[in-house]
Amino acid sequence: MHAGMVIIGAGECGGRAALTLRDLGYEGPVTLIGDEPHLPYERPPLSKEAMTGAAPAIKSITSDAVLAERSIRHIHSVRAVAIDRAERLVRLSDGSSLPYDKLLLATGSLPGKLPMPGLGERCVYLRTFNDALAIRAHLNPKNRVAIIGGGFIGLELAASSRKLGATVTVIEAQPRILMRGVPAEIAAVIHKAHEAEGVTILAGQSIEAIADDGKEVRISLTGGQQIVADLAVIGIGAVPVTGLAAEAGLAVDNGIAVDA
Structure with missing residues (x-):
């Protein structure tokens, strides 16, 4: 059984990446890991509409129904604490581990x-x-x-x-x-x-x-x-969130360095 694509970071980047994988015809398992309890949402409105709207609301980019329909697993309220590249595993803050075939880091910034x-x-x-x-x-x-x-x-x-x-x-x-x-x-x-x-x-x-x-x-x-x-x-x-990448031995240069 394929472990598929695991995405660390369930913000807007990670969430849209998961949806785009399906748009492009990827049929393997897709798993989103996020440390917040919420669905992937847009952050720019936090300093505007979320502050001044009649009722503060998250501007989610998807819904539980859409994620289920598109077979995207969303693991929320847990952190990825380590990447084992040799075993192709992501270790989570709740003590569990998740295998991956491909791993996408969408950890953003703080x-x-x-x-x-x-x-x-x-x-x-x-x-x-x-x-x-x-x-x-x-x-x-x-x-x-x-x-x-x-x-x-x-x-x-x-x-x-x-x-x-x-x-x-x-x-x-x-x-x-x-x-x-x-x-x-x-x-x-x-x-x-x-x-x-x-x-x-x-x-x-x-x-x-x-x-x-x-x-x-x-x-x-x-x-x-x-x-x-x-x-x-x-x-x-x-500042970019690069701790996981650095500990996994990836090149870090004011962010996670990538090739062309």
Whole structure:
């Protein structure tokens, strides 16, 4: 019996890969492994619709019925913890193992961590739907939100936070927002649009210290200014998830290296 294709990572990439295998006529077993309880879903809406919609909802790319109809097995709420290339096995966090003929790594990325002491429960990151729900619970007119990072995620969260009435301050270490994303002229237009909606943007400001006492977060900037917030959301970029690949002996170069 063929072990077929095993896909580690049941996000949008892994989910669409599984569906595309069937579209292209692959008839062997297809198994998706994901550490979240949800069906594969789109992540971009997490900082927008999931924050501001009347009822937060996941934008799934498929359904249980479609997966069953297309004979795609979805193993959720478990992590792949090791790859045994010699035995062609994936070892899972529940102690079980899964054989494979072909293995696809669709492990994606995780938010870059702010390398500072003092971060507590009120210093959070956005990656999953559950993260979005936790952040949304703080977005109301009574609360102050500090967003560390003036990239796309940070600015989308700033807009969503203002839409729900929160007081918002964006802190960006670079001289301007969207430094890596867009030219200066476009960034200036976006900067003005956010300020017109009531967002305070502090660019060219480095963080000297953070103190999270569980009730509020105090962010001290190098210029002497202090920002006090009920929640700090950190959006300073993403790092590829390469641990499994590296431990399995694959080439890793700021991501999993592939051939042409």
